[in-house]
Amino acid sequence: MEIRYSSEAEAYRLKIREILKNNLPADWKGIGALDEEAREKFAEDWKKVLHVNGLLAVNWPKEFGGGGLSFIERVILNEELTKAGAELDDVKLALGVNQLGPTLMAVGTQEQREYFLPRILSGEHQWCQGYSEPNSGSDLAGLAASAYRDGDEWVINGQKIWTSEAHTANWIYLLVRTDAEAPKHEGVTFMLVDMNQPGVEVRKVVNICGSHDFNEVFFTDARTPHKYVVGEVNKGWSVSTVLLSEERGNDPTQRGIIHRAQLDALVEVARQRGVTNDSVMRQRLVRAHTDVEIMRWIGLKMLSDALNDRPTGPEGSLFKIMWSQYHQRLTNLAMDIIGIESTTPWGMKPANFFIDLPGAPFSTRSWMWSFLAARSDTIRGGTGEIQRNIVGERVLGLPKEVRMDKGPWNQTLR
């Protein structure tokens, strides 16, 4: 069996390469090579270039301002943008263009589509995701932030946490409890909330890298009109499932490219540091190579499923387990290769911390950054334990996990 893209897809790839060649600066090294200010400016300008060329929301239908192209074209586009170090799939854009936008197209009202979709594309609305709470992360359905109806509006109270980019966003999509009596998955509603109002307060949380990427968000009698409820009241869980499927199945082949670039860079560091004769280091580098190849193949399997309208299924969880653990192993290895220097106190983030983007220069500091940042990989987007539970139950056919709140020991203890 030969696995390759169709000739139409490859023709599209050439077209993308041409657009990139004509629009990126001649001395372009990659977005990761820019400092923070230059990167912001580039992102703003580049977004317009992509939009003009129909590449910003490439597989949104044309009627909603997208490119009207198919999933495979989007995958090819992402591959080429990633290789060129010119991808814009940062949290802000990803949430609006890749997740909320398609969700509104699938289950939003016509009015919501007409109002929100153009503002997602223009960047006027920057979105963040208000799901996790201090006492509900993995067990998301246990969320406590609530809303009650007051005429044509909903009044929201409670707290969200780990909300990435809430400090730069002006809109948040929320899961809130709207029926305290209903079973926990059934009394939850998905709503869109303007953050520019007195009842919404964002407090920063500094992460392990010393950087401000996520936040706590507090709601005190915050309001949103009823027309901004997505789907039905108390049926928000199914809306969040639609959104989650957009979040998970997006870019099956992109990770293989990113991890390959990072591994190649580490092999180079190993050469420079003279450790390529060290038998343990060699074993670990080759294991990393093997992992990257496996991820590339799983990515292609997921792509094939997506193109054939097969649900991603547990491969999504396998993939998450693979790349998150791999990334931690690789950056552990980087620290061992760099040696004593990697323990230098650094106190601030390096100028070029987008080490995972091809084109970013690799320095000791950026490897340190990546090492620290990789700790969150097995937590965000569904923890490793949760993914293993999914694989255990759905692939290995293990019995459903025994829940602490339902397990037999509860009865024993009582």
Ligand SMILES: Cc1cc2nc3c(=O)[nH]c(=O)nc-3n(C[C@H](O)[C@H](O)[C@H](O)COP(=O)(O)OP(=O)(O)OC[C@H]3O[C@@H](n4cnc5c(N)ncnc54)[C@H](O)[C@@H]3O)c2cc1C
């Ligand atoms: C970098 C980063 C960005 C994030 N951005 C956002 C965001 O933008 N919006 C948002 O809403 N959330 C965000 N999150 C939150 C993220 O979704 C949660 O951290 C994640 O779902 C885990 O929830 P928790 O932190 O409450 O941990 P918990 O669910 O409390 O888990 C604690 C530990 O217990 C384990 N555990 C829990 N349940 C089980 C079980 N049933 N079986 C076995 N082990 C279990 C977990 O695996 C974990 O090790 C972000 C997190 C990170 C790290």
